[in-house]
Amino acid sequence: MKHFMALVKKVDTVLYVMAGAILVGMVLLTLCDVILRNFGYPITGSMEIIMYGGALVFGFSIPLASMLKAQVQVDLIVEKLKPRNKKAVTIATRVVGILLFLFVAYNFFLYGFDVKRTGEITSSFKIPYYPIVFALSFSFLFQSLTLIYDLVEVIREKADAMEESAS
Amino acid sequence: MSTEVLTGIVGIIALLALFLTGLEMAYCMVLVGFLGFTALMSFIPASNLVVKEFFDAFTTYSYTVIPLFVLMGEFASNTNIAKRLYTGAYKWFGHVPGGLAMTTVVGATAFKAMCGSTLATVGTFSGLAIPEMNRFGYSKELSAGTVASVGTIGMILPPSTVLILYGLICEQSIGRLFLAGIMPALMIALLFMLVIAIWVTMKPSIAPKGEKSTWRERFKVLPEMLAVIIVFVIVIGGMMVGFFSPTEAGTIGTVAVFVLALVRREVSFTMIKRSLKGSLKTAIMTLMLIAGSSVFGRFLTITEIPFRAADWASALPLPPWVVMFMIIAIYLIGGSIMDDLAFMVLATPIFLPTALALGYDPIWFGIMISITLMIGGLIPPIALYVFITGNITGIPFKTIYKGVVPYLGALAFALVLIFVFPQIITWLPNTLMGAM
Amino acid sequence: KEIKLRYSLLWPASHPITKLAQEWAKDVEAATAGRVKVTTFPGNTLTPPMQAYDAVVKGIADMAANLLAYAPGRLPLSEVLQQPLGYLSGYQASKLANAYYKKFKPAEFNDVQVMYLHGAAPGFIMTKKAVNSIKEVKGLRIKANAENADIVVNLGASPVTMPVSDTYDSLQRGVIDGTLFPLEALQGYKIGEVVKTVIQDYGISYMTSMYVIMNKGKWNSIAPEDQKAIEALNEVYNEKQAKLWSELDNSAKTWATQKGVKFLDVSKEDQAATVALMKPILDKYVAMTKAKGLPGDEALKFCLDFIRDNP
Ligand code: NA
Ligand code: NA
Numbered sequence: 053m054k055h056f057m058a059l060v061k062k063v064d065t066v067l068y069v070m071a072g073a074i075l076v077g078m079v080l081l082t083l084c085d086v087i088l089r090n091f092g093y094p095i096t097g098s099m100e101i102i103m104y105g106g107a108l109v110f111g112f113s114i115p116l117a118s119m120l121k122a123q124v125q126v127d128l129i130v131e132k133l134k135p136r137n138k139k140a141v142t143i144a145t146r147v148v149g150i151l152l153f154l155f156v157a158y159n160f161f162l163y164g165f166d167v168k169r170t171g172e173i174t175s176s177f178k179i180p181y182y183p184i185v186f187a188l189s190f191s192f193l194f195q196s197l198t199l200i201y202d203l204v205e206v207i208r209e210k211a212d213a214m215e216e217s218a219s
Numbered sequence: 220m221s222t223e224v225l226t227g228i229v230g231i232i233a234l235l236a237l238f239l240t241g242l243e244m245a246y247c248m249v250l251v252g253f254l255g256f257t258a259l260m261s262f263i264p265a266s267n268l269v270v271k272e273f274f275d276a277f278t279t280y281s282y283t284v285i286p287l288f289v290l291m292g293e294f295a296s297n298t299n300i301a302k303r304l305y306t307g308a309y310k311w312f313g314h315v316p317g318g319l320a321m322t323t324v325v326g327a328t329a330f331k332a333m334c335g336s337t338l339a340t341v342g343t344f345s346g347l348a349i350p351e352m353n354r355f356g357y358s359k360e361l362s363a364g365t366v367a368s369v370g371t372i373g374m375i376l377p378p379s380t381v382l383i384l385y386g387l388i389c390e391q392s393i394g395r396l397f398l399a400g401i402m403p404a405l406m407i408a409l410l411f412m413l414v415i416a417i418w419v420t421m422k423p424s425i426a427p428k429g430e431k432s433t434w435r436e437r438f439k440v441l442p443e444m445l446a447v448i449i450v451f452v453i454v455i456g457g458m459m460v461g462f463f464s465p466t467e468a469g470t471i472g473t474v475a476v477f478v479l480a481l482v483r484r485e486v487s488f489t490m491i492k493r494s495l496k497g498s499l500k501t502a503i504m505t506l507m508l509i510a511g512s513s514v515f516g517r518f519l520t521i522t523e524i525p526f527r528a529a530d531w532a533s534a535l536p537l538p539p540w541v542v543m544f545m546i547i548a549i550y551l552i553g554g555s556i557m558d559d560l561a562f563m564v565l566a567t568p569i570f571l572p573t574a575l576a577l578g579y580d581p582i583w584f585g586i587m588i589s590i591t592l593m594i595g596g597l598i599p600p601i602a603l604y605v606f607i608t609g610n611i612t613g614i615p616f617k618t619i620y621k622g623v624v625p626y627l628g629a630l631a632f633a634l635v636l637i638f639v640f641p642q643i644i645t646w647l648p649n650t651l652m653g654a655m
Numbered sequence: 656k657e658i659k660l661r662y663s664l665l666w667p668a669s670h671p672i673t674k675l676a677q678e679w680a681k682d683v684e685a686a687t688a689g690r691v692k693v694t695t696f697p698g699n700t701l702t703p704p705m706q707a708y709d710a711v712v713k714g715i716a717d718m719a720a721n722l723l724a725y726a727p728g729r730l731p732l733s734e735v736l737q738q739p740l741g742y743l744s745g746y747q748a749s750k751l752a753n754a755y756y757k758k759f760k761p762a763e764f765n766d767v768q769v770m771y772l773h774g775a776a777p778g779f780i781m782t783k784k785a786v787n788s789i790k791e792v793k794g795l796r797i798k799a800n801a802e803n804a805d806i807v808v809n810l811g812a813s814p815v816t817m818p819v820s821d822t823y824d825s826l827q828r829g830v831i832d833g834t835l836f837p838l839e840a841l842q843g844y845k846i847g848e849v850v851k852t853v854i855q856d857y858g859i860s861y862m863t864s865m866y867v868i869m870n871k872g873k874w875n876s877i878a879p880e881d882q883k884a885i886e887a888l889n890e891v892y893n894e895k896q897a898k899l900w901s902e903l904d905n906s907a908k909t910w911a912t913q914k915g916v917k918f919l920d921v922s923k924e925d926q927a928a929t930v931a932l933m934k935p936i937l938d939k940y941v942a943m944t945k946a947k948g949l950p951g952d953e954a955l956k957f958c959l960d961f962i963r964d965n966p
């Protein structure tokens with residue numbers, strides 16, 4: 053379990069760093085495009101590369117954002133519950149999240165083969181779309197694993213809390 | 220009642236119930252949208268719907284503006300740039316009750332005019348302005364409430380995506396709509412300042428008054444502020460003369476702020492890392508909400524509820540203003556549970572003919588519903604702007620909602636004023652472009 | 656048993672093309688004695704435009720009408736339609752699109768049932784500042800969709816790609832000096848408010864080609880006699896749609912003229928020069944299809960002959 057947790061954390065971080073690097077690349081590309089365009093040499097299809105980069109930036113940020121608890125949730129009611137009930141609800145929502153994103157990852161995986169087969173490409177640079185789809189599938193898989201990580205933490209906390217009350 | 224409408228109503232209730240379990244809102248919307256689509260269509264198309272809506276949201280060029288603009292705000296707040304700007308503003312306006320909040324209203328309005336994105340404005344100012352106002356002792360209600368509300372002004376301030384979309388859907392002149400949006404936007408900005416003034420007078424503790432600075436002190440901070448103002452002018456000016464598009468302005472602003480920090484030797488690896496992290500966090504949070512909202516939105520579309528609501532509203536034998544009032548109420552509900560742009564596209568073609576038949580001006584109607592959608596973004600269940608502010612600053616939603624309420628009052632008052640005096644909208648375009 | 660079809664449309668509810676699609680829906684219902692019911696979802700409310708084609712394949716929508724260019728790479732042979740072939744009118748372009756489909760029955764459309772194809776033409780360059788010749792386009796920044804960027808490049812101008820919704824604002828601010836659009840966009844996208852000249856150089860005239868498609872499974876579930884009735888209606892509606900495009904072009908032209916837009920006629924010599932400049936684009940298309948084992952040369956010849964023979 054320890055190895056699994058370390059691996060998930062590691063991969064999430066690598067993905068996130070890649071997202072950051074791509075974002076920096078997008079800034080530089082837009083800057084070059086604006087400057088060159090005003091000298092009469094626009095980068096044709098820069099919009100397309102920004103779009104492509106954006107998809108990877110968003111995709112690669114998914115798992116770590118979950119680790120950082122960056123997704124919006126309504127905790128007004130849950131916070132008011134007794135600790136035991138709160139744990140139960142949290143475990144339930146984690147399980148729903150895990151299943152949901154396993155399902156999304158699996159469907160993205162299938163969709164990847166589909167996009168590869170139909171040969172959809174970007175219009176200017178003719179970059180195939182399927183790598184984005186597989187990348188997203190991978191990100192969603194790790195999103196799911198991150199939620200498992202989160203679940204383990206929640207259950208552990210429960211064990212800790214029990215130990216505390218016992219002692 | 221048809222199966223579709225019934226399924227839709229069950230879906231909406233299920234969504235609200237699911238929100239309360241604390242499951243992430245984006246996941247709730249995906250889940251309910253998926254189940255609803257399965258119920259009305261079938262399992263395989265519904266599975267594909269989820270994948271395609273995620274894919275489409277992630278590959279939409281216009282959304283890339285979000286991380287790029289937020290990065291500019293992060294750079295400003297993770298160096299001393301934001302700090303110096305607010306220290307400077309404090310020297311000038313700190314003695315005015317609520318002066319910093321008022322400065323934020325002006326700054327965010329100008330910023331929105333520059334970047335064109337409400338989401339980016341709220342994201343940027345949440346990171347930049349709220350900690351600064353709190354540093355000077357402003358209450359979190361006031362600081363977070365102001366920032367969450369103020370980005371919405373931009374919805375009718377040109378260049379506005381909502382108005383462009385409205386113009387294309389309803390075959391109205393976009394130039395005319397842009398002109399029409401200016402006066403009400405300025406009016407709302409003024410009303411917001413008024414809200415701050417009244418609020419602070421009633422509860423002075425939420426915004427401690429500073430000592431009045433001497434003119435000497437004020438001019439001393441001017442060069443510090445000037446650097447930021449120059450960056451601002453470069454970005455706005457560059458856009459005005461056509462060096463770059465509004466979408467690109469975020470990038471240019473980010474680079475400009477970065478260069479400014481570089482000149483001041485405030486760039487470090489830690490600063491860059493932190494800024495990138497903040498930008499990515501906000502971007503993915505927003506994108507997940509957008510994707511979730513689209514999945515749920517497609518489900519609502521096939522329930523045909525929006526169409527039924529329209530038939531119902533326009534068939535009622537009531538005076539025009541009552542019908543208009545009900546249309547606005549529908550927009551309010553729609554805007555509160557769906558993405559603003561999506562609801563605009565869905566509902567406007569249905570209601571515009573009714574509005575025209577009742578004798579209302581199409582330009583007036585466009586601005587009116589845009590303001591209504593603005594309000595929709597601030598009220599539960601899906602108060603996108605409140606969520607973004609809360610998520611970036613870590614301030615509880617409850618506190619922000621409390622802070623938003625006075626501004627909602629101002630927006631409602633603005634709607635009433637525009638209802639009674641349509642000239643607020645029509646005067647400027649009619650004067651400059653001739654009556655329609 | 657009643658079959659329900661959810662029909663996703665690109666155009667907003669108020670648009671004449673949406674109205675025509677709704678008329679088609681009513682006629683289908685009548686012709687099949689209510690066995691097939693069609694509900695229209697205008698303004699991309701059922702599918703995002705870039706996903707429309709695949710959404711029909713996957714059954715998310717039962718039908719869609721959208722741009723061929725929004726399924727980039729997926730319909731290679733049919734890209735012949737979007738080339739600068741010198742289209743004279745939307746009527747001619749729409750009739751050609753459908754005739755091309757019937758003649759070649761391209762395999763790339765096998766995963767859907769095509770109702771008919773049509774398209775907007777003629778596509779021209781429209782400039783922010785007044786110009787007096789196609790030669791003045793050289794060096795200007797012109798907005799063009801990626802699939803048409805070569806047209807702009809070969810005229811010596813710089814192509815800029817941006818979302819359609821940004822075009823108006825970018826023209827107004829001068830981020831771009833002009834745009835490549837079909838005539839209809841003057842009114843449809845309000846471009847007539849922000850340009851001075853439309854350069855009517857038929858040498859570059861291209862078509863924005865569009866499809867009306869149905870999910871294959873849904874189509875197969877319709878009884879054969881009802882399929883026949885729908886196919887007969889499609890013939891009628893391809894003609895109506897073709898006429899509608901020409902009406903829309905004329906109305907856009909009148910509207911833009913009232914806004915002070917000048918329609919510049921181009922001399923025979925200039926136009927011949929443009930045709931020569933566009934030749935490499937057609938060669939590139941043929942080479943692309945050859946590499947995929949598709950009869951691009953035949954498709955191109957068919958289209959050029961059609962345009963010549965059906966003015
Ligand atoms: Na809301
Ligand atoms: Na909303």
